[in-house]
Amino acid sequence: MTPLRSARGFNAWIAATVGSELGSGILAFALTWTASGISPQVASAVPTLTVAPSVALGLLGGAVADRFGPRRVMITGTLAMLLVSAALGVAVILWMPSAVLLLIAATLIGTVAAFQRPAAGVFPRLFVADADLGAAMARVGMASQFARTIAPPAGGLLVGLIALSGVAFLDVVGAVVMLCTLLLIRPPRANAPARDAVSLRGIVTGVATARRTSGVPALLACVGIVAGAVIPAVLLGIPLAARERGWSASDAGVIEAGWIAGGLTCGAWFAWRGTATKVSRPMALGPLVVAAGLGLLAIAPAWIVALIGTTFIGVGVVVFTAHVFPTYLLLAPSAMVSRFQALLILVQQAPQLIVSPLIGLFVAVVGTGPVLAVSGLVATLATLIVVTDRTLRTFTTNR
Structure with missing residues (x-):
């Protein structure tokens, strides 16, 4: 085993990943918690609709990342998540959080994740040599696991203090940090676009x-x-x-x-x-x-x-x-x-x-x-x- 030789910008992306994953995890808890106040059926439908698009659209998401590159897809996905969270926050303020609103939000979040997750999964490969890829992915995995671990208790505290709208705007902050980070960093390894990737063939x-x-x-x-x-x-x-x-x-x-x-x-x-x-x-x-x-x-x-x-x-x-x-x-x-x-x-x-x-x-x-x-x-x-x-x-x- 050898220590990881960090590439420039990689640690900044990991730090931004912690904030982004934490915001997403807190929002996921807040959505489910709010849905549980409507009915058990809505509460069970929210996480299901968050996962289902990843299963249905995941292969297309991977094809898009091969065609346009992981960094571009992550920038687009982060911007989309920013808009979804901001729209959710505004909608909750203007109207009461209804079942339809929560289910639409869950579906949109899951759809964005279907395109972001394949791109994020391969992003470390653009920063490190092959021999260091295991340590790099372990570092990313540890950061994500840490965020997912503290997200539920933090969500339980924050949803009582700032409600669903406040949690949605908090996720906007995490998305802004991630967006700025992705715009500023440049992976040292190039990604050759596969021009025929986004097709059934x-x-x-x-x-x-x-x-x-x-x-x-x-x-x-x-x-x-x-x-x-x-x-x-x-x-x-x-x-x-x-x-x-x-x-x-x-x-x-x-x-x-x-x-x-x-x-x-x-x-x-x-x-x-x-x-x-x-x-x-x-x-x-x-x-x-x-x-x-x-x-x-x-x-x-x-x-x-x-x-x-x-x-x-x-x-x-x-x-x-x-x-x-x-x-x-x-x-x-x-x-x-x-x-x-x-x-x-x-x-x-x-x-x-x-x-x-x-x-x-x-x-x-x-x-x-x-x-x-x-x-x-x-x-x-x-x-x-x-x-x-x-x-x-x-x-x-x-x-």
């Missing part, structure tokens, strides 16, 4: 190329398995296990904090020291650590054991993703890197839409413990894929 070609690129199908399968096994199990499994075993709501909150703390600590290490050059070992180890954590959570007789389990989960996820994500970008052709990133985001999100309702169904039949144990076993399939794929076994970032 260009999108299909991107997916077909990903399928044919050695190592990429295996990585996508691993990401889908880990995302499907971990995220629903943690988000649903912790509260369900807490209620089943008589733990309090505060106990459940501490248990969930374990996976955040484990991930942040591990991410800080990789951001400081860099990632391993021989990526197959940590990629194979990560899912095993996740499985051990899910196993502890499945059998935990007390909340402190569950806390240890979720800490293991957080560490395992970051050990895995800190090496998978940069490897994936390095395997992608330079003219298709954003389309590849959009496909990666799709693979992360789609399994959750299927697994979450299944977890609720099986927990009602067999209880939380067996479902969490099975989730752990499923996660180990990612390890099996890594160790049996020749490209991943031999891949190194020292190229």
Whole structure:
């Protein structure tokens, strides 16, 4: 491992990312909180409509970023988010926050994210050498995770003090800072535009190329398995296990904090020291650590054991993703890197839409413990894929 050699402007973008992610997270909480005061149906529809455009439009968003470059797409998306937040703030002041208004805002926010996320995911590649990409992405991931961690409690405080309109204008401030930062910085590495990317043929070609690129199908399968096994199990499994075993709501909150703390600590290490050059070992180890954590959570007789389990989960996820994500970008052709990133985001999100309702169904039949144990076993399939794929076994970032 070697420390990250920072490129000019990269740290400024990370700092702006913290502010932007924090503003977006607080606004997301405020939208859901306001919607919950209207009806449970509206409250559940708001986050759904925020995610759905990313699934529906994500591949198009990646194609646009390949055609016009990640920086241009991020500037346009940030400006669009600024206008959406400002319009929401004004609309809430002029009219009461209705269900229609909240659902429109959620859909617009999700649509902007569908174009921004693929561009933001590949942006670090324009700042650093290939050997430093893992540490760079770990630093970005740690900053984003920190913002997402403090956003809900900050949103709970601010929505009571300045209401939804004030939170929307606060997000405008974050967008302005990000917009200014993007306009001022210039990544040292160029992005060659793919002129045929924004077409049905260009999108299909991107997916077909990903399928044919050695190592990429295996990585996508691993990401889908880990995302499907971990995220629903943690988000649903912790509260369900807490209620089943008589733990309090505060106990459940501490248990969930374990996976955040484990991930942040591990991410800080990789951001400081860099990632391993021989990526197959940590990629194979990560899912095993996740499985051990899910196993502890499945059998935990007390909340402190569950806390240890979720800490293991957080560490395992970051050990895995800190090496998978940069490897994936390095395997992608330079003219298709954003389309590849959009496909990666799709693979992360789609399994959750299927697994979450299944977890609720099986927990009602067999209880939380067996479902969490099975989730752990499923996660180990990612390890099996890594160790049996020749490209991943031999891949190194020292190229």
